[in-house]
Amino acid sequence: MPELPEVEVTRRSFADRIQGAQILSLRLGKPLRWPLGLDPEALRGRRVVAVRRRGKYLLIDLDPGLLLLHLGMSGSVSFAVQQPAAGVHDHVDLVTDQGTLRLNDPRRFGALVWAASEAAPEAQKLLGHLGMEPLSDGFDFAAFVQGLKKRQAPIKQVLLAGEVVVGVGNIYASEALFLAGIRPTTRASKISKPRAAKLYAAVRDVLARAVEKGGSTLKDFSNAYGESGYFQLEANVYGREGEPCRVCSTPIKMIRQGQRATFYCPVCQKP
DNA sequence: AAAAGCCCCTGGATGC
DNA sequence: TGCATCCAGGGGCTTT
Numbered sequence: 001m002p003e004l005p006e007v008e009v010t011r012r013s014f015a016d017r018i019q020g021a022q023i024l025s026l027r028l029g030k031p032l033r034w035p036l037g038l039d040p041e042a043l044r045g046r047r048v049v050a051v052r053r054r055g056k057y058l059l060i061d062l063d064p065g066l067l068l069l070h071l072g073m074s075g076s077v078s079f080a081v082q083q084p085a086a087g088v089h090d091h092v093d094l095v096t097d098q099g100t101l102r103l104n105d106p107r108r109f110g111a112l113v114w115a116a117s118e119a120a121p122e123a124q125k126l127l128g129h130l131g132m133e134p135l136s137d138g139f140d141f142a143a144f145v146q147g148l149k150k151r152q153a154p155i156k157q158v159l160l161a162g163e164v165v166v167g168v169g170n171i172y173a174s175e176a177l178f179l180a181g182i183r184p185t186t187r188a189s190k191i192s193k194p195r196a197a198k199l200y201a202a203v204r205d206v207l208a209r210a211v212e213k214g215g216s217t218l219k220d221f222s223n224a225y226g227e228s229g230y231f232q233l234e235a236n237v238y239g240r241e242g243e244p245c246r247v248c249s250t251p252i253k254m255i256r257q258g259q260r261a262t263f264y265c266p267v268c269q270k271p
Numbered sequence: 272a273a274a275a276g277c278c279c280c281t282g283g284a285t286g287c
Numbered sequence: 288t289g290c291a292t293c294c295a296g297g298g299g300c301t302t303t
Contacts, residue, residue, distance in 0.1 A: 002296055002297085003296055003297090006296070033279070033280095033297095033298090033299090056296095056297075056298090070297080070298090071296085071297090072279095072280095072296090072297060072298090073280090073295070073296060073297055073298095074280085074281075074282090074295085074296085089281085105280095106280080106281050106282065107279085107280045107281050107282085107295090108279080108280055108281080109279065109280070109297060109298080110297090125299090126298095126299090150272095150273090151273080151274090152273080152274080153273080153274060153275085157274085157275090160297090160298090161274095161298090162297095162298085169296055169297070170295090170296060170297085171296060172296090215296090216296070217296095218295080218296065219282095219283085219295080219296085221296070238296095258274095258275070258276080259276075259277085260295095260297095261294085261295090273303105274302105274303080275301105275302085275303075276300105276301085276302075276303090277299105277300085277301080277302090278298100278299095278300085278301100279297105279298100279299100281295105282294105282295095283293105283294090283295090284292105284293085284294085284295105285291105285292085285293080285294100286290105286291085286292080286293100287289105287290090287291085287292100
């Protein structure tokens with residue numbers, strides 16, 4: 001479900017409310033993708049210092065240590081002073097003196113992982129290979145071009161891999177490539193500098209706009225207040241197979257790349 | 272080193 | 288109505 005915009009929207013919807021809170025307990029439900037890596041009891045009494053985001057991971061800074069929270073495909077977070085009784089898919093309740101942070105994740109591809117610090121091996125195993133943050137000042141165009149240059153894989157899959165730039169998932173990869181006028185099957189290394197410049201801008205623009213719209217709610221995404229996103233209504237190609245391109249009216253095509261659906265306009269997007 | 276496939280898991284939509 | 292099949296916002300791991 002959640003790509004960078006949904007994760008960022010989630011972060012913003014509870015970061016202020018949990019900041020400074022003292023952890024009272026941590027209840028875990030069914031196993032998630034990875035074990036926590038720590039006895040939950042050990043967290044009692046620690047303070048939540050801040051909530052940051054790296055790619056699609058939420059970093060909940062504690063004193064000391066941090067928790068890495070990933071929403072997987074179907075995860076969503078809620079934060080409330082008083083949570084209702086836990087349902088079958090509520091697998092994390094982080095109870096604090098300011099409210100309870102709850103993770104609901106039917107498919108359980110998500111995870112909550114303890115790390116002693118961001119530099120510690122258990123954190124670096126998940127974060128170490130990640131590429132640039134597209135919405136930060138550190139998103140460097142020259143490095144972006146260089147990253148594309150050395151990859152022979154189709155550009156759609158290079159975006160998804162997250163090693164050049166993070167946070168671009170299946171929806172926004174198709175959308176960014178549409179905005180840039182680039183065919184998803186084009187080998188990354190073949191993209192000229194001017195076209196890379198369009199893609200660089202498109203990635204930023206589409207993610208920033210999606211954050212403003214509260215993310216995309218295809219099925220069940222909501223922020224920590226339970227509010228839906230609306231960016232899906234503005235999708236140019238994602239989920240629109242056979243429907244007319246909003247620019248040229250040509251039917252949108254759907255193909256499969258690495259077992260994931262890709263959508264594009266065969267006229268607006270050139271190889 | 273990089274690319275391509277394979278899974279993890281549940282639920283909803285579709286088809287016979 | 289019942290049951291099988293396919294598909295879904297991710298990504299680490301294994302195999303080429």
